[in-house]
Structures are given as structure tokens and as C-alpha cells.
Amino acid sequence: MAAPHSPRKAGTFVSTISExxxxxxxxxxxxxxxxxxxxxxxxxxxxxQGDRITIRGGIPLVGRIELKGAKNLVTKAMVAALLxxxxxxLKNVPNISDVRIVRQLLxxxxxxxxxxxxxxxLLLDPVDVESAHFAAIDAYAGSSRIPILFCGPLLHRLGExxxxxxxxxxxxxxxxxxxxxxxxxxxxxxxKQPNGIRMSAPNGLKGTKVSLPYxxxxxxxxxxxxxxxxxxxxxxxxxxxxxEIMDLINILQKMGAIITVDxxxxxRIEGVERLEGYNHRALFDRxxxxxxxxxxxATDGDIFVGGAxxxxxxxxxxxxxxxxxxxxxxxxxxRFYHPGGDLKPVIIETDVHPGFMTDWQQPLVIALTHxxxxxxxxxxxxxxxxxxxxxxxxxxxxxxxxxxxxxxxPCRFGQRNFNHSAVITGPTKLTGADIEVPDLRGGFSHLIxxxxxxxxxxxxxxxxxxxxxxxxxxxxQLLGADFDLEG
Numbered sequence: 229m230a231a232p233h234s235p236r237k238a239g240t241f242v243s244t245i246s247e248x249x250x251x252x253x254x255x256x257x258x259x260x261x262x263x264x265x266x267x268x269x270x271x272x273x274x275x276x277q278g279d280r281i282t283i284r285g286g287i288p289l290v291g292r293i294e295l296k297g298a299k300n301l302v303t304k305a306m307v308a309a310l311l312x313x314x315x316x317x318l319k320n321v322p323n324i325s326d327v328r329i330v331r332q333l334l335x336x337x338x339x340x341x342x343x344x345x346x347x348x349x350l351l352l353d354p355v356d357v358e359s360a361h362f363a364a365i366d367a368y369a370g371s372s373r374i375p376i377l378f379c380g381p382l383l384h385r386l387g388e389x390x391x392x393x394x395x396x397x398x399x400x401x402x403x404x405x406x407x408x409x410x411x412x413x414x415x416x417x418x419x420k421q422p423n424g425i426r427m428s429a430p431n432g433l434k435g436t437k438v439s440l441p442y443x444x445x446x447x448x449x450x451x452x453x454x455x456x457x458x459x460x461x462x463x464x465x466x467x468x469x470x471x472e473i474m475d476l477i478n479i480l481q482k483m484g485a486i487i488t489v490d491x492x493x494x495x496r497i498e499g500v501e502r503l504e505g506y507n508h509r510a511l512f513d514r515x516x517x518x519x520x521x522x523x524x525x526a527t528d529g530d531i532f533v534g535g536a537x538x539x540x541x542x543x544x545x546x547x548x549x550x551x552x553x554x555x556x557x558x559x560x561x562x563r564f565y566h567p568g569g570d571l572k573p574v575i576i577e578t579d580v581h582p583g584f585m586t587d588w589q590q591p592l593v594i595a596l597t598h599x600x601x602x603x604x605x606x607x608x609x610x611x612x613x614x615x616x617x618x619x620x621x622x623x624x625x626x627x628x629x630x631x632x633x634x635x636x637x638p639c640r641f642g643q644r645n646f647n648h649s650a651v652i653t654g655p656t657k658l659t660g661a662d663i664e665v666p667d668l669r670g671g672f673s674h675l676i677x678x679x680x681x682x683x684x685x686x687x688x689x690x691x692x693x694x695x696x697x698x699x700x701x702x703x704x705q706l707l708g709a710d711f712d713l714e715g
Contacts, residue, residue, distance in 0.1 A: 267665065267691035270325035276701065278713040280688040285660060285681040288529040288566075289707040295517060295535035295561075296322035296348055297510025299696045301472040303330045303374055304449050305479050305510060309352035310339065310381035311457060312483055316505035321348045322513070322698035325691075332368040333375060336360040337382070352505075357385050366392035366424070376407045377446070380454030383416055383429040392424040406447040410438055414454050414462075435460030435499050442640070443468040443493060443580045452476060455497035456485040464495040470581040471540045475511040482506040514540045515587040515669070516697055521564035522591035523676045525553040526598065530565035531707060538562065543584050550574050551595060573601035573654070577636035578609050586610055590673040593617070594680060596652045597625045603652040604635030611646035616670030619663045623681055626653040657682060665689035668696045675700075679709060 268279050297320035307330065309316040321327060331341050331350075338358035342351045359382075365375060375391040382389035408418050411427060413436040419426045435458045440447055448468040455462035467473075469489070477487050477495075483506050486498040517536040524531040525548070538545065538557050545555060551574055554567040573596070578586040586609035596603040597620065607613050617627045627650055633642040634649035641648045660683030665671030671693045678685035693700055701713055 264689055267689040270691045270694050274323050274325050274328065274694045274698075276691055276694055276713075278715045279691045280686060280714045281675075281678075281690050281701075282712045282714060283660075283675070283678040283681075283685045283687065284710040285658075285679050285683065285685060287527070287679070287708060287710055289523055289527045289679065289704075289709060290530045291707040292532040292534060292561075293520060293703040293706060295512045295533060296320050296698055298472050298475075298513040298515070299324060299326055300445070300470075300513075300515070301475050302327060302510050304377060304453075304472070304476050305506075305508065306330045306334060306350070306352060307374070307377050307381060308453060308476065308479055308483070309505065310334070310337070310354050310357060310378065310385060311453070311480075311503045312354055312505040313502055314505040315351060315353040315355075316483075317344060317507045318350045318352065319344070319346065319348060319507075319509040320512075321350050321510065323348075324696055324698050325694050326374070326696065329368055330374055333360075333365065333378065336364045336368065337378070354385075354505075357382075359386055359388060360390065365390060373404075373446075376404050377449055377453055379407070379411055379416070379427055380414070380433070380450060383411075383427060383433055383454070384457045387429055389427045390424060391427075406440070406444055407450045410447060410450050411454065413438055414458055433458040435462040435497070437463045438465070440464070440466035442466070445470055445473065445580075448473055448495075449476065452480060452487070452495070452497065455499060456480050456483075456487070457501070457503060458497075458499040460499055462497045462499065464497070465493065467493045467495045468580060469493060471511055471514065479506050479508050482508060511540070512536060513696075514544070515585065517541060517562070518544050518585070518588045519591045519669070519672050519676075519697070520703075521548060521553070521555070521562075522588075522595050522673075523679065524564040525551065525566050525571070525592075526595040526676050526680045528566045529707070530563070532558075532561055532563045534561040536562040543582060544588050547574060547576060547584060547588075547592070551592070551599060553595075571595060571599040571655075573599045573603040573652075575604045575606075575635040577606040580609065586613060587669050589613070590616060590669040591676055593620070593627075593650065593652060594673055594676040597627070597654050597656050597658065598680075599652070599654045601654065603654070605650045605652070606634055606636040606639070607648045607650070608636075608639040608641065611641045611644070611648050613670075614647055614650050615666050616673055617650060619661065619674055620658070620677055623658040623661045623663075623677055623685075624656050625658060625677075626656050627651065628653075659683050660685040663687045665692045668692055672697060672700075675704075 340353040483503040552571040658681035
């Protein structure tokens with residue numbers, strides 16, 4: 229006989245909701261605490277003497293700053309050195325915490341990394357490469373996603389690879405499934421363990437055909453770094469073709485790789501048995517260049533960005549001009565400035581290269597709060613990239629976030645309930661506030677907002693910004709910003 233049904237006791241449903249809400253709050257508190265700890269560690273890694281900056285806004289940024297190599301290229305170029313049978317030399321390397329993390333990861337794998345004769349030069353000798361323990365990798369990589377790119381080179385060199393759980397900025401889903409699926413296609417055996425993932429290649433790695441559902445930069449890098457020494461030919465369809473990807477291909481070709489890039493996002497790689505070291509000067513950081521350009525526009529300033537080049541920034545420059553900014557192209561950089569007059573509203577849709585980069589939209593949003601009219605930003609690359617606008621609204625900006633695909637074509641987030649479109653109504657005057665940096669580009673955007681705002685702002689967790697902006701405190705000083713860095 230079936231047991232009689234027991235009615236739910238009064239208050240049980242309410243209690244369950246309260247417990248679930250508390251669990252979510254506890255998870256968020258732990259995440260915030262981890263974010264603060266990571267920020268302090270990242271800042272300390274590059275000698276930042278504090279993690280909170282008090283800014284007195286309203287002063288135009290004027291002066292000259294110099295760029296170094298692109299974060300999104302340099303860190304991958306350092307990993308590529310693992311593939312060589314002889315030392316490599318990488319120049320124009322920025323002093324950022326992501327570079328420090330990769331350097332430490334290389335060193336725990338037996339790579340000898342030393343500073344070269346000129347500033348920003350690294351010598352990487354992989355002759356004594358060896359396996360590293362999970363704990364050693366996790367000690368340096370818990371705050372970075374770069375270890376997944378070590379796997380292909382390590383499988384070639386050692387026949388095995390380990391990766392811990394992966395971190396990074398909280399801007400959306402960056403699943404490693406693409407990477408694991410790609411490595412399996414090459415013949416890797418993937419074993420998930422409690423403290424991470426172990427991979428092996430008992431029969432070596434073989435060339436394969438890979439078709440990406442989306443032109444992911446990380447997945448494209450994975451294929452390149454794995455295919456160059458795999459036996460046979462690899463064909464990659466739907467590849468990313470960002471300038472940083474092309475510069476990585478330049479490096480691999482210098483090492484002895486055979487890589488063909490077609491016009492339809494198809495890359496073919498003929499595997500070779502041996503690669504040598506490289507000597508390479510890294511491409512400039514176009515994301516940092518765009519960030520300082522946005523800062524010049526938002527503060528009514530005038531900034532010369534040394535090292536910036538026109539070809540890699542063509543799409544950004546068009547939008548910058550449409551908004552009302554001005555620029556002068558010189559042999560040694562680009563001058564960005566506010567020429568006077570009202571800024572104009574624009575409609576922006578982020579996209580993979582050669583489209584408008586997702587990393588460019590966050591800093592530019594600050595300038596759009598000053599534009600006369602309604603601007604729309606449709607984010608199609610990362611689904612959670614508008615978390616930084618909460619602080620801007622608190623400062624007085626009029627920004628609404630929507631789940632619909634606004635201002636452009638339908639995108640892959642349109643039916644997935646993500647807030648991925650922003651409507652910015654201006655002009656609005658920003659006022660000082662206390663801000664906590666959420667991620668790399670959002671954090672620099674908060675700095676710009678504080679620099680434009682009336683009154684005093686306190687921005688904490690600024691160590692996150694050191695992940696991708698070299699000496700940003702010194703650069704702010706050079707440009708005349710009024711601020712204090714605190715512990």
C-alpha cells in the first residue's frame with residue numbers, strides 16, 4: 229500500500245527560497261573576495277604599491293604615452309617558445325601581470341626565462357622542459373586561462389600535460405570544451421581528475437580537420453600551437469584572423485612551421501618534425517591604444533599614443549571619428565584628441581576582426597555618455613560584458629541594458645536571455661563615486677569615468693588593470709591626472 233501523501237508544512241516553500249537566495253549571496257561574496265585577492269596579487273606582481281586609487285576628476289588628459297606589445301600576442305608567443313628546440317627571443321614585452329604568470333608557468337616547466345639586454349626583451353630557453361606538478365601549476369595559474377594553451381606544446385615535448393581549474397575575467401562564458409575537443413581530434417587522451425585535467429598522447433598527435441562554430445581566438449590559437457608539430461596536415465575552418473593571430477603565425481613560421489591562410493577563414497598547417505627558436509618583436513597593443521584614445525575623448529584631452537599603428541585600428545578609427553573625435557597618424561604613433569564641439573551618438577555592434585572589437589566598446593561607452601543623443605552598443609562576443617555599467621549609472625549615466633539584439637543583426641545571444649545590448653542616452657554629467665573594478669577592460673573604463681567625473685571617486689581592485697595595462701599609474705601621472713594611490 230502506498231504511503232499517504234504528506235502535505236507541505238506551512239513556510240517550507242518560503243524557507244527554501246530564502247535558503248537559495250542566501251546560497252547565491254554567499255557564492256557572490258566568495259567570488260567578490262576571490263576577485264579582490266586576485267587584484268592584489270596581480271598588482272603586486274608588477275610592483276603596484278596599492279590597490280585603491282582616489283581620483284579628482286574633471287582634468288583633461290594631455291601628453292604622450294608609449295605602448296609595448298599586445299597582451300593577447302605576447303603571452304601566446306611565450307607559450308610558442310615551448311615548441312622550439314633552441315632558445316627564443318621576444319622583444320617589446322610589456323610589464324603586466326599576465327606576462328608574469330606565463331613566465332612563472334614556463335619556469336615551473338623547466339624553461340629558463342631571463343631578461344634581455346633591452347627593456348622589454350625576454351630570452352626563453354626550453355631545452356630542459358619537464359612536467360610540472362598540479363600544485364605548482366595551480367599556484368601560478370589559478371587566476372589565468374593560459375594553461376590550456378600549454379597542452380599542445382607539452383604533449384609534443386613530453387607526451388603529457390596537466391591543467392588546473394581555469395580563472396580569468398568574469399565577462400562571460402569562455403568554455404574550454406572547444407580546446408578539449410580540439411585536442412581530442414589530434415589524438416590526445418583527456419582525463420578529468422578532482423584537481424584538474426590530465427592529458428596524454430600515447431600515439432602522438434596527428435593532423436586533423438577542425439571546424440569552429442564561432443571564430444574563437446583561443447580555439448584558433450590552440451589549433452595552431454598543436455598542429456605545427458602534429459603528423460600530417462591540419463585544416464581549420466572558421467578560424468579567427470585577428471592581428472594577434474596573424475602575428476602568432478608569423479612567429480611560428482619563423483620557427484619553421486608551414487602555415488597557409490586563405491581568405492575564407494580557413495587555415496592549413498603542414499606539420500613538421502622540428503621547430504627552432506624565434507627572434508621577434510611583438511605587435512603593439514591595439515586594445516590599450518583604443519583605451520587611451522577613449523580617455524582623450526571623454527576628458528576633452530589630447531594624447532599621443534606612441535607605437536600605435538593605423539592598419540590594425542582601422543575600424544576603431546572610423547567609429548572614433550563618427551563620434552566626434554579627431555586623430556593624426558604619424559610614423560611613430562597616433563595622436564587622439566577632442567577637437568571641440570558636441571560628440572555624436574553612434575550605433576556599434578561588436579564583432580570578431582575585422583569588426584569592432586569587444587575590448588574597445590567598454591572604454592568608448594564613457595565618451596558616449598557625453599554624446600548628444602541616443603547611442604546603442606550591441607555586444608555579440610561576450611554575453612556578460614555590461615556588468616561595468618552599474619557603477620556608471622550610480623555616477624549619473626543614463627544607460628539601459630536589454631536582452632534583445634538592438635541596433636544590429638540578430639546574434640547568438642538573442643534567444644538566450646543575456647543582457648547584451650546597451651542604450652546610452654546623453655549628454656549626462658558624471659559625479660564621483662566609490663567603484664570596485666569588475667574586470668580588465670571594465671576597470672580601465674571606470675578609471676576613465678572617474679577622470680571625467682565632477683568631484684572625487686575612489687576606485688578599488690585596480691590591480692586587475694595591471695593584467696593588461698603596463699605602468700598605467702605612471703602613464704596617468706604623465707598625462708596630468710590628479711589622483712592618489714593607496715594601499
